[in-house]
Amino acid sequence: MSLTDLLPPGLSIADALQFFYQAVGDTFAVNLAAGAASTWIAYDICLTFAEEVELVWKAKWSLPKVMYFAVRYYGLAASLLYFLVNSSPSPPFTVCRHWPWYEAFGATTAVAVLFGEGMFVLRLWASYERNKKVLVLIAFCFLAELTSSITVGTIEARTISVMPRPPSFPRALPGCYTLAKVPLRNTLGAWIVNCSVATVFFILMLYRFFTSESFRLELSNVKGNPLAKWFELRHFSPLLYLLLRDGIVYFAMIFFVNALNMALSIRMEGRALEGMGIAWTIAVASVASSRLLLNLRGFIGGDRDARSESLKTTMRFEHPTASGGSRRTAEDWIEMKEERLADVAVLEESSDHHGEA
Known part of the structure; x- marks a missing residue:
């Protein structure tokens, strides 16, 4: 088999050379992005490893802990495997034969939807105190996202034909030798669904925080300009600030990467650059979902220490002749802090009653 036999029918040599140079550049860019993504996951693990050992490894086994390890370390393994296979000049055909199915289910669907989005969904449902109506809405959105990913993945995997890599195939084009052109209509719908579901979850999170009793209590105690105090949320309500900050960052990252994939599907249809996302x-x-758990557990431990010191200080310096009203005010403040910690524990336990905060 000669190299010209590998060209699409009716393609001239000049057009074939231009097509070849474009494919080499696209493949290099995709592999460069895959290497950078794997490095980012590994770097984030190194940054938080000590915190992870203290907050996750030493905790009892629970559903959030299992999902954390899955999204963290299986995510790293999936990213490295994706980079190694696609950058290999001669990957084994036994691997390539199942590669489209792995890309569709073993990589993106498992890490991004099943484990990553699953962790956020559990946290969102727990913040609504396991309300059944909210559960129906969240479950519907999550299943819609999962179903769309599985459907599109199946269509793509069945469309792509994997062939043994020809001996004359250029080494400048690494990875598996596949023949397919997945139509835009088969992929665009999944990214639209993913972006829509992320937006719905973000709205639910904002609604819950802005209508919570703790948030309204904090704003009612603000003297002066409430708008100015809003920017000091980190100081007068660190728990609400943490939940709101992590939720916004998670939504922004997930929405951006889904929008990137949707844009690549539209603008780079039929090119290797379509798979860069x-x-x-x-x-x-991997990074966004694991940070949700680490930040929350880190706050629980830190706030417990602060609460302990606060209780000691209140008991030590409260004047014995203080009025009953002042004493009740201090007790109310302590009770409010206890309720906040209980809310955080509910968030941490998610839907697994065996978990521990």
């Missing part, structure tokens, strides 16, 4: 989908899900 796959590696970043895995990386964003």
Whole structure:
């Protein structure tokens, strides 16, 4: 088999050379993005490893802990495997034969939707105190996202034909030798669904925080300009600030990577650059989802220490002749802090009654 036999029918040599140079550049860019995404996941693990050992490894086994390890370390393994196979000049055909199915389900769907989005969904449902109506809405959105990913993944995997790599195939084009052109209509719908579901979850999160009793209590105690105090949320309500900040960052990262994939599907249809967002989908899900758990557990431990010191200080310096009203005010403040910690514990336990905060 000669190299010209590998060209699409009716393609001239000049057009074939231009097509070849474009494919080499696209493949290099995709592999560069995959290497950068894998490095980011590994770097984030190194940054938070000590915190992870203290807050996750030493905790009892629970559903959030299992999902954390899955999205963290399986995500790293999936990202590295994606980079190694696609950058290999001669990957084994036994691997390539199942590669489209792995890309569709073992990589993006498993890491980004099943584990990553699953962790955020559990946290969102727990913040609504396991309300059944909210559960129906969240479950519907999550299943819609999962179903669209599985459907599109199945269509793509069945469309792509994997062939043994010809001996004369250029080494400048690494990875598996596949023949397929997945139509835009088969992929665009999934990214639209993913962006829509992320937006719905973000709205639910904002609504819950802005209508919570703790938030309204904090604003009612603000003297002066409430708008100015809003920017000091980190100081007068660190728990609400943490939940709101992490939720916004998670939504922004997930929405951006889904929008990136949707834009690549539209603008780069039929080119290798269309797959550039796959590696970043895995990386964003791994980093953003694991940070949700680490930040929350870190706050629980830190706030417990602060609460302990606060209780000691209140008991030590409260004047014995203080009025009953002042004493009740201090007790009310302590009770409010206890309720906040209980809310955080509910968030941490998610839907697994065996978990521990």
